[in-house]
Amino acid sequence: MSDWRSAQTRQAELAEQRRATLRHELSRRMERPQRHRLLQGYPMAPVLLPAAAGFAPLSNELIDDTRPLLIGVLPHAACNPRVRGCGFCTFPHEPFDNDRVRQVVRAVAEEVTRTATQRPGLLSRRVGAVYFGGGTANLTPPAEFQRLADILEATFDLSGCEVSLEGVPRYFEIHDGALLDTLSGMEVRHRRLSLGVQTFDRAWLARMGRDAFGDVDCVQRVVDGAHGRGMTVSADLLFNLPGRSLEGSLEDVRLARDLGFDQICLYNLVLSVDVDTEWADDEELIGGMRGNDSACEMWLALRDELLASGFVQTTLTNFEHREVPEPRRFSYGSYGLDPRTWDMLGFGPSAISTLLVPAVHGGLKWMNPDTSADYLAAMRERPHPIARFFEYTPEDLELLILTRHLARLSIQTSDLEPAYAAQARVLEEAGLLHRPDPGRVAPTPRGMYFADSIAGLLAWPRVAELRRHLEQGTDYRYHMG
Ligand SMILES: C[S@@+](CC[C@H](N)C(=O)[O-])C[C@H]1O[C@@H](n2cnc3c(N)ncnc32)[C@H](O)[C@@H]1O
Numbered sequence: 055m056s057d058w059r060s061a062q063t064r065q066a067e068l069a070e071q072r073r074a075t076l077r078h079e080l081s082r083r084m085e086r087p088q089r090h091r092l093l094q095g096y097p098m099a100p101v102l103l104p105a106a107a108g109f110a111p112l113s114n115e116l117i118d119d120t121r122p123l124l125i126g127v128l129p130h131a132a133c134n135p136r137v138r139g140c141g142f143c144t145f146p147h148e149p150f151d152n153d154r155v156r157q158v159v160r161a162v163a164e165e166v167t168r169t170a171t172q173r174p175g176l177l178s179r180r181v182g183a184v185y186f187g188g189g190t191a192n193l194t195p196p197a198e199f200q201r202l203a204d205i206l207e208a209t210f211d212l213s214g215c216e217v218s219l220e221g222v223p224r225y226f227e228i229h230d231g232a233l234l235d236t237l238s239g240m241e242v243r244h245r246r247l248s249l250g251v252q253t254f255d256r257a258w259l260a261r262m263g264r265d266a267f268g269d270v271d272c273v274q275r276v277v278d279g280a281h282g283r284g285m286t287v288s289a290d291l292l293f294n295l296p297g298r299s300l301e302g303s304l305e306d307v308r309l310a311r312d313l314g315f316d317q318i319c320l321y322n323l324v325l326s327v328d329v330d331t332e333w334a335d336d337e338e339l340i341g342g343m344r345g346n347d348s349a350c351e352m353w354l355a356l357r358d359e360l361l362a363s364g365f366v367q368t369t370l371t372n373f374e375h376r377e378v379p380e381p382r383r384f385s386y387g388s389y390g391l392d393p394r395t396w397d398m399l400g401f402g403p404s405a406i407s408t409l410l411v412p413a414v415h416g417g418l419k420w421m422n423p424d425t426s427a428d429y430l431a432a433m434r435e436r437p438h439p440i441a442r443f444f445e446y447t448p449e450d451l452e453l454l455i456l457t458r459h460l461a462r463l464s465i466q467t468s469d470l471e472p473a474y475a476a477q478a479r480v481l482e483e484a485g486l487l488h489r490p491d492p493g494r495v496a497p498t499p500r501g502m503y504f505a506d507s508i509a510g511l512l513a514w515p516r517v518a519e520l521r522r523h524l525e526q527g528t529d530y531r532y533h534m535g
Pocket residue numbers: 090133142143144145188189190191220221222223249250251252290291292321322323324325
């Protein structure tokens with residue numbers, strides 16, 4: 055064989071070996087629980103670095119103040135279900151304490167004004183959407199919520215934006231709907247409510263300690279009340295509850311549809327022994343969890359039901375009714391998956407910010423401290439309450455864009471290839487990705503269920519490298535400017 059031919063054969067063998075390694079890694083990932091980490095954006099918290107006390111990312115001169123903004127506000131971290139974390143919740147949550155909650159909301163308002171002082175350039179940015187979420191945002195005391203909304207409006211130009219308020223159904227009704235009055239009073243483009251419904255099944259709600267969070271009648275009142283105020287309303291539903299039949303989950307979906315929700319979000323329950331939740335210690339519940347193939351069948355059936363009921367799938371988890379006109383569609387959700395265009399600024403405990411810097415094909419991500427105590431301490435002791443941060447290299451930026459576009463169900467082929475061609479081929483062979491047209495790659499319906507594995511495979515070598523640096527204490531930072 056000529057040298058040229060043997061070099062070519064060798065190259066083909068190496069490529070096949072690499073694909074075999076990728077196939078092996080993919081099947082390993084597909085056997086594990088499929089987490090909803092895509093919600094957080096690449097990279098995940100464990101590879102972020104601790105931020106030094108004086109860390110002040112907003113003074114970086116490369117930050118581009120012409121980019122539009124999304125604003126996520128976590129007014130506090132508290133919830134009050136009767137079972138810790140509703141049994142399953144993997145989001146930050148703390149027991150409700152009125153004084154503590156007031157203190158935290160005031161600190162969040164202070165963070166907004168402090169940020170504006172540190173970087174006045176932010177104030178001239180176009181704001182596309184504001185999201186009040188985290189914990190149970192609609193458990194915020196009305197006076198504090200009004201003050202926070204006033205400060206946000208006085209600081210940023212919100213006139214063109216959508217504002218969402220998240221919470222449990224019943225708390226939209228308390229204080230005579232005072233929080234809805236605040237939303238209605240904001241001079242914004244559109245307002246929406248996001249209800250954590252989880253299920254309508256009373257026995258399951260009781261098991262979650264959520265029986266005081268509102269029954270079907272309460273949900274119907276909140277939906278009708280919101281519509282009466284010109285707002286749109288979405289429901290979070292959990293599927294794959296251990297031991298629950300497909301028929302039970304279909305009933306949840308059909309009921310949500312019949313109640314008139316504009317948007318329905320389907321979340322695969324993340325529950326395994328290694329998550330820190332109440333149910334993780336319950337052998338019966340853990341033993342009742344389906345395997346991924348069976349849970350994927352359930353996902354496919356629920357998805358079909360929503361599509362047949364007039365809903366359009368807009369992201370991995372979001373379905374919006376086709377009759378909801380474009381200006382009333384969920385902007386924060388779709389803009390948040392388009393990091394090429396939108397920067398993200400987060401305020402409050404565990405808030406995440408992502409500011410990209412196209413000039414250097416880089417960017418910054420940072421996270422505020424998770425707990426109220428750490429957040430309040432950081433507000434007292436630091437210029438900016440940042441706990442962890444990450445500086446994107448061009449490769450990391452590619453991965454952020456790829457994984458966000460995966461969640462919005464459409465990846466440009468030119469973003470995936472040639473750099474990730476081997477992964478793309480393996481994912482296509484596994485039936486998880488397909489090419490709806492030559493310029494685009496998208497997850498198949500089965501690939502949507504396994505999106506966590508797809509994202510994990512794409513980011514695998516880079517995340518392994520970042521973890522090695524962290525273990526060895528070597529500096530992997532990409533110093534912008
Ligand atoms: C930040 S939570 C807030 C919702 C609100 N506090 C409530 O409980 O209604 C947003 C959603 O994440 C979903 N979620 C939380 N933990 C989850 C888990 N372990 N697996 C899947 N989805 C989960 C739930 O559907 C929840 O409504």
